[in-house]
Structure formats: structure tokens, C-alpha cells
Amino acid sequence: MKPVNQKAWLLILPVVLCVAFSAILPLMTVVNYSVQDIISPERRVFVGTEWFKAVMRDDDLQGALIRQIGFSLAVLAVEIPLGIALALSMPARGWQASAVLVVVAISLLIPWNVVGTIWQIYGRTDIGLLGAALSKLGIDYSYTGNATDAWLTVLVMDVWHWTPLVALLCYAGLRAIPDAYYQAARIDGASKFAVFRYIQLPKLRGVLMIAVLLRFMDSFMIYTEPFVLTGGGPGNATTFLSQYLTQKAVGQFDLGPAAAFSLIYFLIILLLCFVLYNWMQRVGTADKTEASHG
Amino acid sequence: MDDKRFKKRVLFLILYLVFAILPVYWMVNMSFKTNEEILSTFSLWPQHFTFEHYKTIFTDVSWYSGYINSMIYVAINTVVSLLVALPAAYAFSRYSFLGDKHVFFWLLTNRMTPPAVFLLPFFQLYTTLGLMDTHIAVAMAHLLFNVPLAVWILEGFMSGVPREIDETAYIDGYSFPRFFLTIYIPLIKAGVGVAAFFCFMFSWVELLMARTLTSVNAKPIVATMTRTVSASGMDWGVLAAAGVLTIVPGAIVIWFVRNYIAKGFAMGRV
Numbered sequence: 001m002k003p004v005n006q007k008a009w010l011l012i013l014p015v016v017l018c019v020a021f022s023a024i025l026p027l028m029t030v031v032n033y034s035v036q037d038i039i040s041p042e043r044r045v046f047v048g049t050e051w052f053k054a055v056m057r058d059d060d061l062q063g064a065l066i067r068q069i070g071f072s073l074a075v076l077a078v079e080i081p082l083g084i085a086l087a088l089s090m091p092a093r094g095w096q097a098s099a100v101l102v103v104v105a106i107s108l109l110i111p112w113n114v115v116g117t118i119w120q121i122y123g124r125t126d127i128g129l130l131g132a133a134l135s136k137l138g139i140d141y142s143y144t145g146n147a148t149d150a151w152l153t154v155l156v157m158d159v160w161h162w163t164p165l166v167a168l169l170c171y172a173g174l175r176a177i178p179d180a181y182y183q184a185a186r187i188d189g190a191s192k193f194a195v196f197r198y199i200q201l202p203k204l205r206g207v208l209m210i211a212v213l214l215r216f217m218d219s220f221m222i223y224t225e226p227f228v229l230t231g232g233g234p235g236n237a238t239t240f241l242s243q244y245l246t247q248k249a250v251g252q253f254d255l256g257p258a259a260a261f262s263l264i265y266f267l268i269i270l271l272l273c274f275v276l277y278n279w280m281q282r283v284g285t286a287d288k289t290e291a292s293h294g
Numbered sequence: 295m296d297d298k299r300f301k302k303r304v305l306f307l308i309l310y311l312v313f314a315i316l317p318v319y320w321m322v323n324m325s326f327k328t329n330e331e332i333l334s335t336f337s338l339w340p341q342h343f344t345f346e347h348y349k350t351i352f353t354d355v356s357w358y359s360g361y362i363n364s365m366i367y368v369a370i371n372t373v374v375s376l377l378v379a380l381p382a383a384y385a386f387s388r389y390s391f392l393g394d395k396h397v398f399f400w401l402l403t404n405r406m407t408p409p410a411v412f413l414l415p416f417f418q419l420y421t422t423l424g425l426m427d428t429h430i431a432v433a434m435a436h437l438l439f440n441v442p443l444a445v446w447i448l449e450g451f452m453s454g455v456p457r458e459i460d461e462t463a464y465i466d467g468y469s470f471p472r473f474f475l476t477i478y479i480p481l482i483k484a485g486v487g488v489a490a491f492f493c494f495m496f497s498w499v500e501l502l503m504a505r506t507l508t509s510v511n512a513k514p515i516v517a518t519m520t521r522t523v524s525a526s527g528m529d530w531g532v533l534a535a536a537g538v539l540t541i542v543p544g545a546i547v548i549w550f551v552r553n554y555i556a557k558g559f560a561m562g563r564v
Contacts, residue, residue, distance in 0.1 A: 002388060002389055002390045003388075003389060003390065004389070004390045004391065005389040005390070005391060006391050006392060007391075008385035008388075008389035008391045008394075009385075009391055009392070011381040011382055011384060011385035012381070012382040012385050012386065012397065014378040014381070014382070015378045015379060015382040015401070015441055015445060016397065018374070018378055018434075018437045018441050019401060019404055019437065019438060019441050019442065021434070021437075022404075022416075022419075022434060022435055022437060022438040023404045023438055025415065025419050026407075026412050026415035026416055026419060027407070027412075027415075029414075029415035029418070030411055030412060030415060033411070082310075085306065086306075086307070086310055088303075089303040089304070089306050089307040089310075090307065092556065093556060097552070097556045098549065098552045098556070100307070100311070101548060101552050101555065101556065102545050102548055102549060102552070103311055103314060103315060104311075104314060105491070105495075105544065105545070105548045106314070106315075106318055106541055106544075106545065107314060107317070107318070108495050108499075108544070109495060109498065109499070109540065109541050109544030109545065110318075110321075110499070110537055110540060110541060111498075111499045111501065111515075111516040111519060111537070111540055112499055112501060113501060113516070113519060113520065114321075114519065114533065114534075114536070114537040114540070117528075117530075117533055117537075118317055118320060118321045118324075118534070118537065119317065121320065121324065121332070121530065122316075122317050122320050126336060127332065127333065127334075127335065127336050128320070128336075129316060129319075129320050129338075130316075130317075132336055160313065160314065160317060164314070165492075168488060168491070168492075168555070169447070169488060171555065172451075172484040172485060172487065172488040172555045173450075173451075173484075175484045175555065175556060176451060176454055176482070176484045176485070192299070203454065206449075206450030206451070206453060206454065207447070207450050207451075209450070210443075210446050210447055210450055213402065214405075214443070217405055217406050218405075221406075221408050221409075223409075223410075224501065241408075242408050242409075242410065245408055245410050245411070246410045249410045249411050255411075255414075258410070258411050259411050261411075262407070262408050262410070262411040262412065265408045266406055266407050266408065269406040270403055270406055273402070273403075273406065274399070277399065
């Protein structure tokens with residue numbers, strides 16, 4: 001158990017102030033918008049929960065939400081295992097380690113609008129490498145015409161873009177495991193899999209939790225890349241929640257409903273992250289007690 | 295068996311690196327092609343090699359000042375994020391106090407706000423403070439998502455360090471600041487390196503807030519890039535060249551923090 005020490009508040013005070021400064025006022029303003037009908041900056045009418053009710057009844061929103069959840073789950077299902085595998089296979093020392101680190105990190109550093117634009121060209125069958133290669137293989141591929149192709153292209157683009165985040169976190173986590181653990185495992189004659197399951201995975205719990213939560217919330221708010229790549233189409237196959245929200249907020253100048261939408265959106269992410277967080281912590285602690293018994 | 299396993303590992307790594315590098319290669323390739331060539335022919339390397347797009351960026355002040363502006367606010371943001379996050383992460387990993395779990399989770403919730411609607415209040419807040427179009431404004435706004443990230447990453451690494459180390463250091467007569475700087479931080483180097491890189495990265499590529507809070511004097515490169523989309527169509531070549539150049543500072547940063555990330559835990563030296 002950690003010792004109780006109320007003075008620790010002094011250590012976290014700078015963080016709380018920094019974040020609260022940019023967090024609380026904007027949030028209150030959005031709450032304020034969400035209960036008013038803003039006809040013009042001077043004319044506002046209090047409408048209570050009307051916008052919230054309207055948003056909840058919106059069929060398009062429900063469609064976008066279901067697409068969004070499907071997409072985020074697919075992102076987690078691919079990127080987390082792939083990121084762990086990548087971290088395990090990256091060299092630990094020498095110039096190879098440095099070179100691989102830089103190459104792996106490159107995709108993270110490209111601005112998101114450029115990512116979308118590059119993939120827009122990259123996936124075209126006439127002038128892009130990916131599209132040309134796929135059509136050479138005899139696959140009838142078109143991310144602008146076929147809904148499945150578009151969805152898969154957005155997913156592959158996201159995997160390409162964000163798997164390095166998982167990999168870098170796990171890689172640093174792996175490097176932070178003291179050698180003594182591996183030596184003990186070697187003496188016990190543990191198999192590679194046992195080392196992974198009982199040493200590496202438990203030690204990676206902290207970074208994996210961050211990776212899962214980050215990838216979940218960021219993919220849940222994905223906007224720029226699919227917007228640039230497919231514009232949400234064909235039809236609405238790749239219109240995810242934030243794009244739908246932006247259409248409402250910017251396209252229709254409907255500040256009240258858009259604010260209500262934002263808050264519901266925020267609460268959905270909050271709820272799902274809270275469930276994920278608690279579940280992962282439970283799994284982690286159950287593991288620990290099991291290990292100490294065994 | 296180790297040899298076979300090793301080969302499989304290397305093969306997987308190489309396959310991934312190819313997958314990772316090909317889109318980047320295509321961007322580099324595009325940046326040396328003329329716009330006609332980009333849109334009309336499929337070519338694995340530039341047929342009419344040109345530096346024109348890079349020249350546009352390096353000779354136009356509105357282009358290259360974007361890089362400088364971005365670097366200034368990203369640097370401020372990364373340094374401040376780490377400075378405030380280190381003591382906080384220590385507090386979260388070592389002590390229980392009133393509301394600790396709630397504050398810890400609350401921090402992360404600040405990354406969960408969909409930006410579209412929140413931009414307007416941000417604009418109003420920073421206009422009221424008279425900070426519009428300054429590097430400070432963007433750096434401060436980016437603290438909103440970088441500080442929680444840094445705290446979470448650092449806390450994860452700090453919790454992995456056994457508490458006995460703190461106690462031993464106290465018994466040996468280290469003062470807290472000296473212990474923290476000379477013993478503790480070197481132990482969690484990997485975490486500090488990753489946190490620094492991620493703060494840099496998220497601030498570097500963030501577009502919506504940076505664009506909302508700046509107009510001329512602090513306009514970041516990501517906002518300048520949106521200029522390549524104009525009424526006369528996309529200027530693909532310049533966009534690709536600008537994209538290639540945005541990778542460079544980040545690649546330098548990761549080159550510098552690589553030793554922090556790769557070496558990690560050094561129990562032997564304590």
C-alpha cells in the first residue's frame with residue numbers, strides 16, 4: 001500500500017492548474033451553448049434539454065456511432081497485438097536499434113492532413129503504388145467507389161499511422177525490465193512464451209493501458225485522415241462520429257445542437273474509457289495475485 | 295531453435311518496415327516530381343527530377359516561418375509538460391492522497407473532448423487574455439492534451455521502480471531534489487524519452503487548435519500547408535515537399551532521445 005501523504009497535492013498542483021486553465025472554461029462554455037438556442041450572439045433562448053433529446057433521436061447519429069464503435073474496436077484488435085509484436089522484434093541495442101526507432105517513428109510525425117493526402121495518391125490505381133500494385137494482382141480495388149475498400153483503406157492507413165505509438169510505448173516498457181528477471185527465468189528454464197506471459201506482459205501492463213486508452217480515444221475522435229482521404233464516402237461508409245459532428249457544427253451553424261452532441265460524444269468516450277480502464281486494472285491485479293499464489 | 299526464431303523475427307520486422315516506409319517513399323518521390331507527372335503517370339522514381347517544390351518552401355518566408363513558429367511553441371510545450379508532469383507523476387506513483395484516483399482519471403478525460411465545438415470557446419478565452427496569435431497561446435492550449443499524457447506515461451514507468459530505492463536513498467542521506475534528479479530520473483529514462491517524444495509529436499501535428507489560435511505571427515506549418523489546396527486545385531508537389539520537411543525535426547528529436555528509450559533500466563549503477 002502507498003503511504004498516505006496529503007502534501008503530495010503540492011506536487012500535482014502545477015499540473016492541475018495548467019490543465020484546468022484550458023479545460024474548465026471551454027467546457028463550461030460548451031455546456032452553456034448546449035442548453036440555449038443561439039439565434040445571434042445577442043439573442044439567445046434557454047431551451048433546457050431539448051437539444052439533447054433531439055440528438056438522441058437522430059438516426060444518422062446512431063448509424064455513425066455504430067460505425068465508429070466498429071472502427072475503434074478494429075483499430076484496437078489490429079494495432080495492439082501488432083504493436084507488441086513489433087516492439088518484441090525490434091533490436092535492443094546498436095545502430096540497428098537507432099535506425100529502426102527512427103524509421104518506425106516517421107509515420108507519427110507526418111501532419112494528419114498530409115497523411116490523408118498521401119494515401120489519397122498512394123491508393124489510386126493509376127498513379128499510386130498501393131492501388132497500382134493491387135490492380136496488378138487482379139483485385140478490383142477502388143477506395144472511392146467501393147464501401148468495403150474505403151473502410152479497409154482507412155483502417156490500413158490508421159494501422160500504418162498509429163501502430164508505432166503502441167510499439168514505441170511497449171519498446172520503452174520492455175527496455176525498463178531489469179535483467180534480473182530474465183536471468184531468473186533462464187535459471188528456471190522458462191520457455192520464450194512463458195517469459196512473455198509471466199514477465200514481459202505483466203511488466204508492460206502500465207504502458208499497454210496507456211496505449212489502449214490512447215488509441216481508443218484517438219480513434220474514436222478520428223477526423224482529419226478519413227475526411228481528406230474519402231470525405232466520408234462512398235455514401236457514408238467512412239463517416240465517423242466527429243465528421244458528422246463537424247458537419248453539424250460548421251456546416252449548419254447550429255451551435256446549440258452541436259454543443260449538445262459534443263457533450264454526449266464526450267460522455268460516451270468517457271464512459272467507454274472508464275469501463276476499459278477499470279477492466280484492465282482488474283485483469284492486471286487478478287494476474288498479480290495469481291502469480292504470487294503460483 | 296533460437297536461430298529459426300531469430301530469422302522469423304527479423305523477417306517480420308523487415309516486412310513491417312517495408313509497409314511503414316513505402317507511403318513515405320511515395321511522398322518523397324512525389325516531392326521531386328512535377329505536378330503534371332504526379333497526376334498523369336505512374337512512375338517508381340521521378341522522370342523529370344525537380345527541386346522546384348523545395349525551392350518554393352525555402353525562399354518564401356510565409357512557408358519557412360511556419361516551421362520556425364511550430365518549433366518554438368512545440369519546444370515550449372514539451373519542456374513545460376515534462377517539468378510539471380515529473381513531480382506529479384512521482385506523487386501519483388508513490389503516495390495516496392485525497393482524490394488521487396479521481397484527479398488521475400480526470401486528467402486523461404481532457405484528451406477526450408471532440409475539438410470541433412470546443413474551438414470557439416478556446417478562441418474566446420485566448421482573445422480575452424490578449425494572447426491570440428502568440429506562441430504562448432498555442433503552447434498553453436496544447437498543454438491540455440500533453441500534460442495528461444506525460445503524467446500517465448511517467449506514472450507507468452515510475453510505478454515500475456521498486457520503492458526500496460527511494461528508502462535506500464533517504465537512508466544514505468540524499469535530499470529529495472538530489473535523489474530525484476541524480477538517481478530517480480536516470481532510472482526512468484526510457485519513460486522520459488518516450489514522454490518527451492510523444493509531447494513533441496502530438497503538439498507538432500496538431501492542426502485545429504493551432505490554426506484557430508494563430509493568424510500570422512505564430513502560424514504553424516500544419517496550417518500553412520492547407521494553403522496548397524486552392525481554387526486552381528491541389529499543389530501536390532509542394533504539399534509532399536512540405537510533408538517531407540515536417541518529418542525532419544521529429545526524426546532529429548527521436549535520434550536524440552533514442553538512447554534514453556533504448557537503454558532504459560540501469561539497476562546495476564545504483
